[in-house]
Amino acid sequence: AQSVAQPEDQVNVAEGNPLTVKCTYSVSGNPYLFWYVQYPNRGLQFLLKYITGDNLVKGSYGFEAEFNKSQTSFHLKKPSALVSDSALYFCAVRDSGSARQLTFGSGTQLTVLP
């Protein structure tokens, strides 16, 4: 079975500071990992993904994520947060070898304070 955990329901950061949103996963094979962002009253928007290769993945709006196989983590990062980054962030995983569908984390609400 595959699973994903986002250990923080809420993350607050000051504008201009670096931000990190945490995600850990569990799969039996190799993972496909995704980050999505959700703004109020909107659907999820794709930010970035890890499939294979370079452990540092760059995505939309200046976000990046680091894949760490030994720690089974895929944390989302941004060097300098903007107030407009305030949103709900979801991590998702699929076991590339066996799973038929994505499993989503419970989400982390990011608030960037001016």
Next chain:
Amino acid sequence: NAGVTQTPKFRILKIGQSMTLQCTQDMNHNYMYWYRQDPGMGLKLIYYSVGAGITDKGEVPNGYNVSRSTTEDFPLRLELAAPSQTSVYFCAGRTGGSNQPQHFGDGTRLSIL
């Protein structure tokens, strides 16, 4: 392209009523999905389809039905609405392999009273 379009955006139902949530896409997605989103619970897969005429159950299918008569449309049917079905429903589509992202509609907010 409009992407994935869901209608209606909001709906209030009485217990026992039925309704169909509409989802249509113009991105030539072969895979389509229905999720429900409850606060603090992430997204749960209700049903999915791998192409026209082919559907399968997800994690939480009870109380719902789907059909996929065309590639573009993937309606979700609620029979005998119950308060536990109060949620936000999202339709999503995907083109290509499982390493490709899903594209989501803006959701239907459904309340059962």
